[in-house]
Amino acid sequence: MKVVILLFIFCPLASSVIHSLKYFDTGSSHVPNFPEFVAVGMVDGLQMFHYDSNTQRAVPKQDWMDQVTTGDPQYWERETGYMMRAQQDFTTNIETAKQRFNQTGGVHIVQFMSGCEWDDETGNINGYQQHGYDGEDFIALDLKTETWVAPTPQAVITKLRWDLDKARLAYLKNYYTHVCVDWLKKYLQYGSNSLQRTVPPSVSLLQKSPSSPVTCHATGFYPDRIVMFWRREEEEVHEEEKHGELLPNHDGTFQRSVQLLVDLSSMKSEEWQKYHCVVQLSGRKDDIIIKLDPSQIKTNWKDPATIMPIIIGVLVAVIFIMAAIGVAWYMKKKAKRPPPSPDSGSELSQQLNLMLHTELSLWTRWGIKQTSVHNSGTCQLKIIH
Template identity: 60%
Template sequence: MQLFLALCFLLGIPSGAPEIHSVKYFYTGASQVPNFPEFVIVGLVDELLTEHYDSNTRRFVPKQTWANRMTEAYPTYWEDETGKSQGLQQWFKANIEIAKQRFNQTGGVHIVQYMYGCEWDDETNEVNGFRQFGYDGEDFISLDLKTETYIAPVQQAVPTKHKWDSNKAELAYWKNYFTTDCVDWLKKYVEFGRSSLMRKDLPSVSLLQKTPSSPLTCHATGFYPDRADLFWKKDEEELHEDVVKGEILPNHDGSFQMSVDLDLSGLKDEDWGRYSCVFHLAGGQEVSKRLDKRDIRTNWKTNDGGLHTGLVGLATLAGCIYVLVIYLKKGPQGFRATNTSETSPSSGEDPSMQSISETSS
């Protein structure tokens, strides 16, 4: 279930610079998956979770305060999306059974996934759409919008490809949807959530070391968004050897933190000044910290029995990060289920319901 577990994205919007905005909807239908709802939908704008539905709550709800403004453009938005989502739940349940027949399967754990959405370049006004399906963690079928044909990477999807390729009216519908309706709704999302989507915060960067023989940790915290990188470099060259990069983790205030370790065992004293830790935020802004022994914060004891100046609570910090990682891994790792909310209300039709039942037919 590689695709199911790997849907984790780096995100972020640099303010004041041209940006490709996106709206994406992810649907997941699950069969016999422990501790996971039978059906989940999530919607993301610029990789930020904005909407959610699952078969346990049976309600389509906003996940950002500004998402409530959708009712300004569509007063019954949340009620209508709830009804559509409840209907889609049954469609996905049926599709799992059809897919099992295609793959000559009976019981066991199975996943049907669907993702669609569009991108919009706010400078060039270029748009792009995407629509694809997955089954049990593998690609099943996807739409190539340029050629207006479907790609079937597995033999079991070939009948679906032939059926959908021959339906020229539906292909025209999807092309129009991705280039007009979807983009119109994306622009509304960007307008409503501009303050959140355009937020950009640089981090504080610290050099931490538990003991003189431990790797040196460059720790950046308080940055937003999490589309960022942190790395060590020598002179002007990025280092890849003797470096261990950690994951980006969330802070309690909605910002993020990350760290990267450098092995100092082979480092000569005269070379210290040639090393620096660099934080790079999407959009080009950087924070650089040169390697200097005087700046290292640690908790090892000095000769007088006291603590070395700096970070007394390094162990506590490491413990907190460990607990957080464990918590995140125990939580439902979502395939960001999708929503149908970007459907234009004037069309009166949810594009995902138009042919989702034929995914495996």
């Protein structure tokens, strides 16, 4: 009986893929160097549409969007018109929200997210519309009950008014459960080369300092359905790890990380290597497994012994540059003086030797030792280890 239950739990999850079509609109006031209104469309996490109040143009962000709009030359003009009206609505919404929260000036942000999800195996469909204000939930649509949910008292007025609009609720339910899903399937068909591809991640081990947690970082992967975790030998260590957020890259791929919250400073290297970072990407059969090898960890921290030769090299270069500047200064000053007397013919080498002795006395205290200074003005340096 236990075997049957395990098969029931794991088999469907391994092959089921939930696709999504989402739109994100953001209106803001008094935010420096940022458009007052921005709208983007995403299919399975890949941006395919963009509009902002600076350009005031709706534009495609994927080449395959041209196929979607074939035979409809006014498509982007209509989208631009929709977005310009939405921009005006957001300006009004910000002022309304400020009144509800008894606010006057300052920076304020109104956010709107809508879309649908479709499970390509079970056929299950889910739609949503959510509104936020200054980073907090304001009001959201519950499609199952066809009502609005107001988590804050300031949104109750809106909820009561919108709940009474049954025609609009019926329209939204039909849109999110049928129209939106039809568009999602169309986008998946035309953008199949991009949306249904599998790009494996590049996985690295990172550490800020010897006392910091080790981070397993995966980047450059697609799709965004990824599972990452640490394990010690064959046992997962869920209580000793911390997961980072899924973040988009500029090229349409994604990145994510998971930290190992284990104090490794007192462990030997062979104990470290019992830990592994495991990365599982949807569409890829084999797991990516990275052993926690100290020699493979990338870090900005450097052992002082490893950078000392670089520091000494820079100091040596500074000595000779200063010597050259001194010579040039002396020659220029000498040119303005009367001709030297016969008994001062070695003045240049004497002055240069004196200057070098003075400079080298400082570097000696920093780990550079003078071994000889000749009358020619050249010197030899020896590194003190």
